[in-house]
Structure formats: structure tokens, C-alpha cells
Amino acid sequence: MLNALWELTPYLVAMLILIGCSGFFSASEASLFSLRPQDRRSLATGKAADRTAAKLLRDPNRLLSAVLFWNLVVNVTYFAIGSICTLNLERRDDIGTVSAGLFAMVTLILLIFFSELLPKTFAVLNPRGMSRLVSVPLSIAVRLTDPIMPVLQSVQRFSRRLIWPGLKPEKYLEVADLERAILLGSHDAAFIEQEQAVLQNVVHLSDIRIDEWMRPRTQIKVLKPPITFESLNREFPANGYLFIAEPKNEEIARFIHVDELRKLPPDANLDQYAERVLYLPWNSTVADALEKMAKRDHQVVVAVNEYGDGVGVLTMDDLLESIFAFSPGRTTGFLEQVQLRKIGEHRWLVSGMMSLKRLARKLHVEFPETFSVTVAGIIEEVIQRVMQEGDECEWGPLHFRVLHATTRAEAEIEVSLSKHVEQTS
Numbered sequence: 142m143l144n145a146l147w148e149l150t151p152y153l154v155a156m157l158i159l160i161g162c163s164g165f166f167s168a169s170e171a172s173l174f175s176l177r178p179q180d181r182r183s184l185a186t187g188k189a190a191d192r193t194a195a196k197l198l199r200d201p202n203r204l205l206s207a208v209l210f211w212n213l214v215v216n217v218t219y220f221a222i223g224s225i226c227t228l229n230l231e232r233r234d235d236i237g238t239v240s241a242g243l244f245a246m247v248t249l250i251l252l253i254f255f256s257e258l259l260p261k262t263f264a265v266l267n268p269r270g271m272s273r274l275v276s277v278p279l280s281i282a283v284r285l286t287d288p289i290m291p292v293l294q295s296v297q298r299f300s301r302r303l304i305w306p307g308l309k310p311e312k313y314l315e316v317a318d319l320e321r322a323i324l325l326g327s328h329d330a331a332f333i334e335q336e337q338a339v340l341q342n343v344v345h346l347s348d349i350r351i352d353e354w355m356r357p358r359t360q361i362k363v364l365k366p367p368i369t370f371e372s373l374n375r376e377f378p379a380n381g382y383l384f385i386a387e388p389k390n391e392e393i394a395r396f397i398h399v400d401e402l403r404k405l406p407p408d409a410n411l412d413q414y415a416e417r418v419l420y421l422p423w424n425s426t427v428a429d430a431l432e433k434m435a436k437r438d439h440q441v442v443v444a445v446n447e448y449g450d451g452v453g454v455l456t457m458d459d460l461l462e463s464i465f466a467f468s469p470g471r472t473t474g475f476l477e478q479v480q481l482r483k484i485g486e487h488r489w490l491v492s493g494m495m496s497l498k499r500l501a502r503k504l505h506v507e508f509p510e511t512f513s514v515t516v517a518g519i520i521e522e523v524i525q526r527v528m529q530e531g532d533e534c535e536w537g538p539l540h541f542r543v544l545h546a547t548t549r550a551e552a553e554i555e556v557s558l559s560k561h562v563e564q565t566s
Contacts, residue, residue: 152226156248159219163256166212169279170205171264172271173198178438179401179416180269194276197283206293207283216252223248339465346428346464351444353496353514354427354463355453360527363393368411381458382441385415393418393451396441418443423452431460484555490544493517493528493552500556509537516541517552528552535559 173194176184185195197204223245230241264271286293363384364372373383383402385395395415405414419439421430423446430442440457481503482490491500495516501508513519520541521527523534532543538559545553 149226149229152222156219156222156226159215159222160252160256163212163215163219163252164260165275165278166208166215166282167257168260168264168271169275170208170212171261172268172275173204173279174201175265175268176272182416182438183414184269184272188273190273190276193280194272197276197280202294203290204283206290206297207286208279210286210289210293211282216256219248219252343464346431347426349427349496350423350514351421351425351427351430351442351455352423352453354459354494355423355442355444355455356459357453357518358393358451361393361454363391366412370405370407370409370411373411382454382456383411383415384441384454385412393443393454398440416440418454420445420451427455427460430455434460481556487558489556491516491554491556493520493546493554504539504556504558506538506558508539516554516556520554 176194176198181195181198184191186192187195226248227241227245230244231238361384363386365386366388368383368385381399383397383399384393385397386392387394395412395417397411397415401414402411405411416439418441419430419433419437420443421433423444425444434440434442434457442455443451444453444455446452481492481495481500484490489504493516497508497511497514497516497519500516511519511522513522517528519536520532520534520543523536523541524532528543528546530543530546532541532546534541540557540559542555542557543552544555
């Protein structure tokens with residue numbers, strides 16, 4: 142057996158090289174297409190290898206077609222050489238069919254593990270680092286396929302038309318279409334209920350203004366640049382975001398997500414890794430904010446008033462948490478359709494993020510003028526601090542009692558009419 146393998150040494154060396162090439166293209170695909178928008182922006186302003194990776198991603202169809210083409214060529218060549226080795230082993234009297242079959246199985250396992258599983262795992266764990274390593278040789282491989290790129294793209298279009306000849310993309314989906322897809326997609330009643338709650342939350346976004354959801358500017362800690370880990374004292378912000386002000390004023394200009402902070406070196410200048418915020422009018426809808434955040438790859442919106450001052454912050458984490466919040470029988474989500482539940486005579490249970498306007502409509506009472514827009518906001522305005530469990534206060538015709546206040550989003554507040562209002566009603 143060893144003598145036979147020694148005779149096949151040139152073939153085996155070629156197969157090892159092909160495994161490395163296949164692993165290279167697999168890692169290239171996984172790393173480049175795992176990059177987040179902020180990673181791409183960072184690469185575009187980095188060193189030569191970083192800029193090369195960012196340039197490749199400007200035309201993802203060209204990049205993917207080239208990677209798949211070279212991966213296919215390498216794998217076909219590998220199996221062709223493997224077949225030659227297997228046939229040579231079968232012809233030898235001292236080897237036999239069983240040993241030859243075992244050799245073929247081992248070569249297949251080696252290809253799967255070392256050219257697919259292992260490279261893609263490392264690439265996904267460190268996409269930015271891997272993108273730097275593969276960018277230059279990959280750009281050469283992509284340029285080599287440019288002469289045949291029209292043929293590859295024609296084959297791609299032909300395949301799509303052959304498999305989906307009548308597929309026509311729709312400009313938008315109706316809510317009824319989404320509901321029908323949910324009902325047809327599962328027979329699990331609990332799962333359908335959760336999916337419908339999420340769908341309801343998404344649809345409800347168009348009825349909510351940014352100022353009803355935003356974190357007020359007075360409750361946000363904003364740091365002045367320059368910022369380092371030493372200046373932070375290794376204390377990460379509790380709200381998930383580090384907000385950075387303009388150099389010459391206190392307006393929020395940039396931010397860093399906590400997850401990004403954990404990946405930076407200890408001596409990093411954090412200002413260099415910060416991303417710009419998106420500014421929108423305070424009376425814009427949350428649906429409009431979500432659409433603009435998705436299109437422009439932003440995670441934070443700063444709500445500005447008519448004077449151009451930032452009055453609050455709305456983050457992508459807040460939006461996603463609210464959309465996917467589902468807790469039957471409790472008012473823990475921002476977007477639950479019923480944010481008010483009657484629990485007694487002239488007594489209701491409400492969510493801390495319920496709009497004061499909606500509460501006025503539900504209770505058929507008039508409220509005093511105020512700058513606050515939510516129940517939690519008016520309570521904190523009256524007591525002049527962050528509300529806590531057990532706090533009580535009077536405001537206009539209402540009496541508030543905080544039952545649960547882990548966060549403003551999960552606050553449960555008992556609302557009751559003042560005694561003189563009960564008597565007149």
C-alpha cells in the first residue's frame with residue numbers, strides 16, 4: 142500500500158494544492174459576504190488590502206460568479222485526479238477494490254473538511270481579517286475571469302428563467318398576503334399567534350412618531366472626543382451604545398455599539414471607529430425611520446426639533462426588540478395593539494410607552510399641555526427623576542402608580558381617575 146501511494150505522490154501533492162485552493166475560495170466567499178455595512182465602510186478607508194476587498198464588493202455578482210467558477214474548476218480537477226488515483230489502486234493486485242474505495246472516501250472527507258468546513262468557519266469568525274488576507278490574490282483571480290464573465294452571467298440568467306420562468310418580483314406585499322403566508326406556513330397555533338403579533342407590530346409602525354419611542358436626550362450620556370478605553374474606565378454603556386458629541390458642542394454626532402467596543406484593541410482611539418448618526422424630524426414616523434435606517438445602513442436616529450436641536454435617540458436595537466416582543470396578556474411591548482387594559486372601576490393597566498394622545502382618546506378626558514408624549518415620560522416629568530417601582534403621582538385628571546419598571550419599555554403602570562373626576566363622571 143505504501144509503495145502504491147509513493148508512486149502516486151505527484152497526484153497526491155496536486156490534490157493537496159487543490160484542497161488549499163478550494164479552501165481559499167470558500168474562505169473568500171464566506172468572509173467577504175459576511176462583512177457588515179460598517180465593516181465595508183471601514184475597509185474602504187483602510188490600507189491597500191482593505192481597499193481592494195471593498196472594491197471587490199462593489200460588484201457582488203461579478204465577485205460571486207468568479208468565486209463559484211474557480212471553486213468549480215478546482216473541485217472538478219480534484220475529483221478527476223482522485224479518480225485516476227483510485228483506478229490505479231484498483232488495478233494493482235496487492236491493493237484491491239476495498240482499499241481503493243477507502244482511499245476515495247478519505248479524499249472526499251478531506252475535501253469537505255479542509256476546503257469547506259474549516260475555511261468557512263475561520264472566515265465567518267473573523268471576516269475582516271480574512272478579507273484582508275484574500276483580497277489581493279482574489280482580485281487577480283476575478284480579473285482572470287473577466288473575459289468569460291459575459292458567458293457566466295448569461296448562463297446565470299438562463300438558469301433563472303429556466304427554473305422560475307414566470308417569477309415576477311412584486312413592488313410591495315399587502316398585509317393580507319403576509320397574514321395568509323403565515324397561516325399557510327405553519328399549523329402550530331402558538332407559532333401563528335407569535336407571527337401575527339410580529340406582523341401587527343410592523344404594520345403599527347406607521348402610526349407611531351419618533352418622539353413617542355425615542356430615548357429623551359436628558360437620559361442619554363454623551364461623551365466629548367477624544368475617547369479611549371482609559372477615559373471610559375472600562376465601563377461599557379448600559380444602553381448598548383456609546384454616544385459621542387460634536388467637538389464644539391453637545392449635539393450627538395456619532396456612536397459605537399457595545400459589541401464593537403469589545404473587538405477593539407485596548408489602546409484604540411474610539412473616535413476613529415465611531416459611525417455617523419442619522420438625523421430625522423421628531424414628528425417623523427417610526428416606519429419612515431426604519432426604512433431610512435435600512436437603506437442608509439444606520440443604527441441610530443437622532444430626533445431633532447424645529448430648531449435643529451437633538452431631543453432624543455431611536456436605535457435599531459430598540460426597534461427590533463419592539464417588533465419581535467411577544468408576551469400574551471402583558472403590556473411589555475412598545476407595539477402591542479392593546480396597550481391599555483381595564484382592571485377595575487376607573488382603573489386601567491397601561492404600558493409606560495403608551496402615547497398620551499391615545500390614552501386621552503381611550504379615557505375620554507382632556508390632559509394639560511406638556512412636552513412629554515408617553516405615560517412614562519409624564520411620570521418622570523412630574524417626579525423629576527427616573528421612575529421606580531412603587532412611585533405614585535398626580536397629573537391632571539389622572540393618578541399614576543408604577544407597578545413594574547425594569548425598563549421604560551417594560552414599565553407597567555396603574556392609571557386611575559382622580560376622585561373629583563370620578564364624582565363628576
